[in-house]
Amino acid sequence: MPVFSLDPVQTAWCTQLRTLAAEKLRPLAEKAEPGRVNRPLVAALGELGLLERLFGAAAGSPAGAEATAAVGAGARALELCLLRESLAYGCTEAETALALQGLGSYPIVQAGTAAQRERWLPEVIAGRAVAAFALSEPDAGSDAAALALKAVPDQGGWRLSGEKRWISNAPEADFYTVFARTTQGAGARGVTAFLVPADRPGLAGAALEMLSPHPIGALTFTDVPVTRDDVLGDEDRGFRVAMNTLNLFRPSVGAFAVGMAQAALDATLGHIARRCAFGGPLKDLQSVAHQVAEMATRIEAARLLVYAAAAAYDEGAADVPKRSAMAKLLATETAQHVVDAAVQLHGARALQRGHLLEHLYREVRAPRIYEGATEVQRTIIAKELYAEELHAHELHAEGPYAKGTKEPYA
Structure with missing residues (x-):
């Protein structure tokens, strides 16, 4: 993988994004009710062209039906990471609103039909439609292959019958990418992805009061009708749609964490320069x-790992699952450490409602859980390492040591 250094165009773009977030998006975020979808903020993301960039469309192309073909090419992971960081x-609220639009819509980008793309993607890009990714259930979060939401032939x-829980943007989204079990007893091989508009009969939801300020809710499916026109990809192959989406977004969750950590560090540097104690x-x-x-070093290490994972995704590398898991693991754990240390160095003022660090302290906890908890990322990394070792051993067994000679590290 290449050593990372952003070029001047990328650096200038990141600076521009920070300015947009502070000057145009932060005021919209501050006016919103916590735990509710901020539609003016989502609309602003569309008007500024950021949702279009999220999906990898060329900058400046129209956010309408004619943009769909460009969007269909899919997102660039590194660009997504720079956006989110x-x-x-x-403005963490703007970042989260943008990311949730991508998470809920990317299954359509990668596996949707032309009709599905034409119906929903232009609306998402323009900030007129709110998307949601409905994977987690009360008893199937990290173990996504254990999904119990039933899809009964009819x-x-x-x-569809069952429940989804801890779904971001629920119950206010305009459509959901829903993962349901179409074949019982088949584990990950029996899950199908569906595109379900929010107005389908039998679909109901309720908001959940969570620590994180963005909207999270539960969905109840009572014989919700879906057809073959609602399927995303192939029947019984929806788990792949989910994992492909998560492989793209996991490094960018790390980028979100790096952005928060950098904000906490910069606030701390200003505070410790002004605050006098002990002479x-x-x-x-x-x-x-x-x-x-220590805070700065950890942030830089996490940032480089996130960028490397994103580049691996963009290049189609074989080890994307491992790199994505590593990036999310290190970056989210680093952000937790950095924000906590920043609060400690600020003292009690950092815990006052409305302080930047009070806000970050609430925001930074959830990324260590969603899209695969820290422990799940470690399991993925170990599994990938074991598979690489087995593959290397098999190749070695076919080499010069295969005929009974002693292996050099046996």
Whole structure:
């Protein structure tokens, strides 16, 4: 993988995004009711062309039906990471609104029919339609292959029955990408992805009061009708649609975390330069200096791992699942550490309602859980490492040591 250094165009774009987040998006975020979809904010993301960039369409092309073909090519992971990191630095609510549009819509990008794309993607790009990714259930979160939402055959289609929980943008989204079990006892091989508009009969939802300020809810499916026209991809192959989506978005969750961590560090550097204690500014205390040096080093390491994972995705590398898991793991754990350390260095003022760090302290916890908890990422990494070792051993067995000679590391 290449050593990372952003080019001047990318650097300038990130600076522009930070400015947009602070000056245009932050005021919209501050006016919103916590736990509700902020439609003016989503619309602004569309008007600014950021949702279009999210899907990999060429900058400046129209956010309408004619943009669908460009969108269908799919997102560039590195560009997605730069978007999320930069927006998170200036306005976490804007970052989250943008990311949820992508998470809920990318299954349509990668596996939708022409009719599905034409109906929904222009609306998402323009910020007029709100999307949601409905995978988690009360008893199937990290173990996504254990999904229990039933899709029972009915007159050439199916009826969906069951519950989804902890779904971002529920119950206010305009459509959901829903993963349901079409073949019992088949594990991951028996899951189908469906595009379900929010107005389908039998679909109901309720908001959940969560620590995170963005909307999260539960969905109840009572014989919700879906047809073959609603299927995303192939029947019984929906788990692949879900995993392909998560492989793209996991590094960008890391980018979100890096953006928050960088904001916390920069706030801390300003605070310790101004705050005096024990006869001088806090920054002159060795313990404080060592702490911020550790924070900065961890952030940079996480950032580079996120960018490397994104580049691997863009290049079609074989080890994307491992790199994506590593990026999300390190970046989210790093952000938790950095924000906590920043609160400690600020003292009680950081916990006052409305302080940047109070906000980040609430925001930073959830990314260690969603789209695969930290423990799940470690399991994925280990599984991929074992598979690589087995493959290497098989290749080695076919080489010069295959005829009974001693292996050099046996």
